[in-house]
Structure formats: structure tokens, C-alpha cells
Amino acid sequence: MHYESPIRNPLILGDKSYSDITNDIxxxxxxxAPRLWWIAFxxxxxxxxxxxxxxxxTxxxxxxxxxxxxxxxxxxxxxxxxxxxGIGHAGTLISAVLLLFRQKWRMAINRSAEAMTIxxxxxxxxxxxxxxxRIWMAFWVMPIPNQFGSLWxxxxxxxxxxxxxxxxxLTVSAVFWYVGLIPDFAMIRDRAINPVQKHIYKILSFGWGGKAKHWQRFEEVSLVLAGLATPxxxxxHTIVSFDFATSVIPGWHTTIFPPYFVAGAIFSGFAMVQTLLLIVRKIFxxxxxxxxxxxxxxxIVIMLTGSIVGVAYITELFVAWYSGVEYEQYAFLNRATGPYWWAYWSMMTCNVxxxxxxxxxxxxxxxxFTFVISIVVNIGMWFERFVIIVTSIHRDYLPSSWSMFSPTFVDIGIFIGTIGFFFVLFLLYARSFPVIAQAELKTILKSSGENFKKHHGDHGTH
Incomplete structure (x- = not known):
């Protein structure tokens, strides 16, 4: 068993046994479903x-x-x-990168973070x-044969x-998420009383029996998927940033976008995980x-990535000034002092x-405070994208084509609908699948459980 210093705070509180963890999860x-779940749903x-x-x-x-x-x-x-x-980034980061670095604190939060990604x-x-x-013409974006015209x-x-x-x-994240769920599906299968529920979880668990060979393969697959998911x-988000950075529009045409978008994505993703964890923690x-x-x-991760994003904003302003290109300078001056100044300063306040x-x-x-800040950060990150996109194109090279954008009720309704859809999926997931990886949590019970740490500490003083 891995020894952990008594100075470190426990990750599992209370006098928990393996059975308690299974029952609680x-x-x-x-x-x-509790009343709070029905209200949120x-x-x-x-x-x-x-x-x-x-x-x-539409x-x-x-x-x-x-x-x-x-x-x-x-x-x-x-x-x-x-x-x-961007929000979908933190799930795979928590699962893959923190798994490779053997961070124990990821074990209680990785399952919800992976679900959030998907x-x-x-x-x-x-x-x-x-x-x-015309969504029914969506197949035209596929590389289909040229009998349909020159559509490659x-x-x-x-x-x-x-x-x-x-x-x-999406594919790698879904496989990673599902592989991690297999031991938990087997646990629900073995406890199920309802024959229909038992049969469903039997299919989902792929015949998991908890044998040493099963665990060995589980560990190997997890590491391989973590290695694939990290790059x-x-x-x-580097490629998402190329949507803008490969153009020649002032405000977009910059090489800082890839690392800046990745840091921003991790920043907003961790904030959303924080929001969800606090909701799950309370409801269940x-x-x-x-x-x-x-x-x-x-x-601490939110604070660190927020600082990186702040440095990126300052770097952008410096590069615009240092470049000596008046169009680039105007693009940033217009962001801070133009008609969308309120969006720019909302972004700065929330994110930096x-x-x-x-x-x-x-x-x-x-x-x-954490719950409020986690929502504030995501409001700020939404404003960041709005500022980058709208303020860069609403002032063109020709003053005659200058324009303003204001959303209609349909724009706002679709956005609110996606937030609702996201929470509907997440809340249904929380009722159907174990929200914490109980099998992984049990591996740290004797090193990071409060009662075991206390027991080791008492023995250490004798």
C-alpha cells in the first residue's frame, strides 16, 4: 500500500469501509430521486x-x-x-493528464468531468x-462521390x-468514459433486484468479474487511452483557434491564439466541473x-489558468502596439473603448x-464563493469568445460597412436551450450511472481515508 504523510488532508472523510463506499455511490x-434533483431537472x-x-x-x-x-x-x-x-476540455484533462501524473484527488471528480466533456x-x-x-442537406459536407457535382x-x-x-x-473521450464505468456497471449489476435493470447493467458491464486479469487489462487500457487523450x-482547441488565426482579419491574425485558446478552455472547463461537482455534492x-x-x-488550477489567460490578454495588447500596424492597434483599442467596451471589461473582470x-x-x-466564481468565470469566457468574434468584424476596413450586432430572442433561446439540454443530460446521467468511480476510490481508502490516516497517525506517535 502506498504510504501518505499524515500532514496531507484526507480525500475521503468519515469512518468509511469498502462497503460504505459501495452503498453511498x-x-x-x-x-x-431526491426533491432537489426534480427541481433542477x-x-x-x-x-x-x-x-x-x-x-x-430557425x-x-x-x-x-x-x-x-x-x-x-x-x-x-x-x-x-x-x-x-472549451468547456469540454477539462474532463479529459482531469482523466488523462492527472491519471498520468498519478494525482489521487482526481478519483472523486473524474467521472463527472468525463461525462461533462461528452x-x-x-x-x-x-x-x-x-x-x-437547411439541415437536411448536411450530407453535402461529406466527401461524397462526384456524381452529385464537384462537392469534394x-x-x-x-x-x-x-x-x-x-x-x-468525442470518440476517445466517450471510450475513456465508458471503460472507466465498466467496474461500476458490474457493481450495480450485482446489487440489482429488478431483473430488467440487472439485465441492462449485465450487458453494459461486458461480463466484468473483477478478476486480477480484468483489472490488469483495465489499467493498461486506461493508460493507453490517457496517452491518446493527452495530445x-x-x-x-488549437485547431478551433485556427478558425480565426489563419485568417488575415485584424484581431484574429495572431500566432498566440493556439496556446491562449487551450489555456482558456482548461480554465472554463475546470470552472464548469466545479459548478457541477457542487451541485452533485449537494443533491446526492x-x-x-x-x-x-x-x-x-x-x-488552484482555475487561479493558475486564469493567470495564464490574463498574461495572454496583455501579450495581445503588447503585440498589437509593438507591431506598428494601425489596423491591429485599432482593433484592440476598439475592443476596450468602442461600442462593445462593456463586453471587453466584463471579460477582463470575470477572467483576470x-x-x-x-x-x-x-x-x-x-x-x-467557489460556486459564484465558477459561474462568473464561464460568463467571462463566453464574453471572451464574443469579444474576439464580434468586435473584430463589426468594424471593417470600409466605414460604410460598419455595423453592430444584437442577438434576437431566437439567438438567446437557442443558447439557453443548449444549457438546459446539457443539464438534462447530466442530471439523467447522475441518476443512471455512478457519479463517482467507486472502484478507483477504494484504491486510496487506506492511504487517504480520514479514519485510516488517523489510525496511522496514532500508531506513528506511539
Whole structure:
């Protein structure tokens, strides 16, 4: 057994046995949904239905119902697309990178983070489909035979690289998530009383028996997938940034975008994981497994990545000034002092200034403060994408084509609908699958459990 210093805070609180962990983690799946779950699900479902109505209205009428115009022809939809892809980053980072570094604190949070990745990439995927307008012609983007006309896709386009990067990321993330769930499905299968439920979990668990050979293969597959997923974490948002960086529009044409987008994605992703963990912790009474130690570790990562994003913003401003290109300088001056100044300063406040409050241990271990900051960070990251996209194109080279963008109720409705859809999926997942990887958690019980640490500490003093 791996020895852990008694100075380190325990990761599992209370006098827990292996049986207690199994019972606590199986409870949300086996028992009736608590009242708080129904309240959260009802709110999310209403938002989802509103979004569905707005999407159907868009498809039936055309994307003229959005606030786009000839100058600002990319706006709310791609802002939301990049925002959702960014949120999907932290799940694989927590699972893959922290697994490779053998970080024990990831074990209580990796399952929810992986689920969040899949659900957020699904939301991101909706926007390119809706943006086609005629969604029933979506097969035209595929490299289909030329009998249909000269339709071979443009492999030089970063938009096509996006399709490959995000679909690969979604596939690897889904496999990673599913492989991790197999021992937990077997646990639910063995406890199930209802024969239908037992049969479903029997199929899902792939005949898992918990033998030494099964565990060996499980560990090997997890490591291989972690190795595959780690470069994906870096590549996906790099390629999303190429949608902008490969153009020659002032404000977009910059080499800092790839690392800056990746840091921003990890930043917003960790903030969303934090939001979800605090909700799961409260609804399903998981305070012993998702405790202050986990929350503090997450806050430190948010503070670090927030600082990196702040440095990126300052670097952008410096490069614009140092370049001596008046169009580039104007693009950044217009962001800070032009008609969208409020969006720029909202972004700065939420992303750069608010995470710096985490330097205070008292604040970063306060649950209410953490919950508020996790939402503030994602509001800031949405504004970042809005500022990059809209303020860079609403002032063209020709003053006669200058324009303003304002969203319609359909734009807003679709965005709110995707937030609702995301939470509907997440809440249904939390009732169907174990939200914490119980098998992995048991591996650290004797080294990081509160009672065992106390026991070792008492023996150490004698």
C-alpha cells in the first residue's frame, strides 16, 4: 500500500469501509430521486424545450431570424460553439493528464468531468448543424462521390480540421468514459433486484468479474487511452483557434491564439466541473467524497489558468502596439473603448481579476464563493469568445460597412436551450450511472481515508 504523510488532508472523510463506499455511490442509482434533483431537472427541461422551439423556428424560417448581418456574419452561434468546445476540455484533462501524473484527488471528480466533456461537445456540435440553415442537406459536407457535382470538401479549411479534431476527441473521450464505468456497471449489476435493470447493467458491464486479469487489462487500457487523450486536449482547441488565426482579419491574425485558446478552455472547463461537482455534492449528499480538499485543488488550477489567460490578454495588447500596424492597434483599442467596451471589461473582470481572489485560502475553501466564481468565470469566457468574434468584424476596413450586432430572442433561446439540454443530460446521467468511480476510490481508502490516516497517525506517535 502506498504510504501518505499524515500532514496531507484526507480525500475521503468519515469512518468509511469498502462497503460504505459501495452503498453511498450506488444510492443515487438505486433509490428514488431526491426533491432537489426534480427541481433542477424541471428547470433544465423547461430551458431545453424553449431551445428546441427556437431551433425548430430557425430551421423552418431560416437563419434570417438570427441577429446576423452582412458585416457581422459570424456571431452568437460560433461564440456558443467555441464556448461549449472549451468547456469540454477539462474532463479529459482531469482523466488523462492527472491519471498520468498519478494525482489521487482526481478519483472523486473524474467521472463527472468525463461525462461533462461528452455532453458539452454534443452541445457544440448542434451549432454548425443549425448554422447550415437547411439541415437536411448536411450530407453535402461529406466527401461524397462526384456524381452529385464537384462537392469534394476543402481540406485546406480549418473548419474541416475542426470536424476531424472534435469527432476524434468525442470518440476517445466517450471510450475513456465508458471503460472507466465498466467496474461500476458490474457493481450495480450485482446489487440489482429488478431483473430488467440487472439485465441492462449485465450487458453494459461486458461480463466484468473483477478478476486480477480484468483489472490488469483495465489499467493498461486506461493508460493507453490517457496517452491518446493527452495530445487531444492540446490539439482540439488549437485547431478551433485556427478558425480565426489563419485568417488575415485584424484581431484574429495572431500566432498566440493556439496556446491562449487551450489555456482558456482548461480554465472554463475546470470552472464548469466545479459548478457541477457542487451541485452533485449537494443533491446526492456526497460531501464525504467531494470535500474541501478537492474544491481547493480545482480552485488552484482555475487561479493558475486564469493567470495564464490574463498574461495572454496583455501579450495581445503588447503585440498589437509593438507591431506598428494601425489596423491591429485599432482593433484592440476598439475592443476596450468602442461600442462593445462593456463586453471587453466584463471579460477582463470575470477572467483576470476574479480568479486572483483565490490566492486567499479562506476564499478558495468557501463553497458559496467557489460556486459564484465558477459561474462568473464561464460568463467571462463566453464574453471572451464574443469579444474576439464580434468586435473584430463589426468594424471593417470600409466605414460604410460598419455595423453592430444584437442577438434576437431566437439567438438567446437557442443558447439557453443548449444549457438546459446539457443539464438534462447530466442530471439523467447522475441518476443512471455512478457519479463517482467507486472502484478507483477504494484504491486510496487506506492511504487517504480520514479514519485510516488517523489510525496511522496514532500508531506513528506511539
Amino acid at each position: 450506488a444510492r443515487p442509482v438505486e433509490s428514488k 424541471s428547470i433544465a427541461f423547461i430551458m431545453f424545450l424553449w431551445g428546441v422551439g427556437c431551433i425548430l423556428y 430551421i423552418g424560417t431560416g437563419i434570417g431570424v438570427w441577429g446576423l448581418n452582412k458585416t457581422v456574419d459570424w456571431a452568437w452561434d460560433i461564440t456558443n460553439f467555441v464556448w461549449w468546445v 455532453f458539452s461537445v454534443i452541445q457544440a456540435g448542434l451549432f454548425p448543424l443549425i448554422h447550415m440553415g 470538401v476543402n481540406f485546406n479549411s480549418p473548419l474541416l480540421w475542426d470536424v476531424f479534431a472534435i469527432s476524434t476527441y 487531444l486536449v492540446l490539439s482540439v 449528499k456526497m460531501e464525504d467524497y467531494i470535500n474541501i480538499e478537492h474544491i481547493e485543488m480545482m480552485n 481579476f476574479s480568479p486572483q481572489l483565490m490566492w486567499s485560502k479562506k476564499l478558495r475553501t468557501n463553497l458559496v
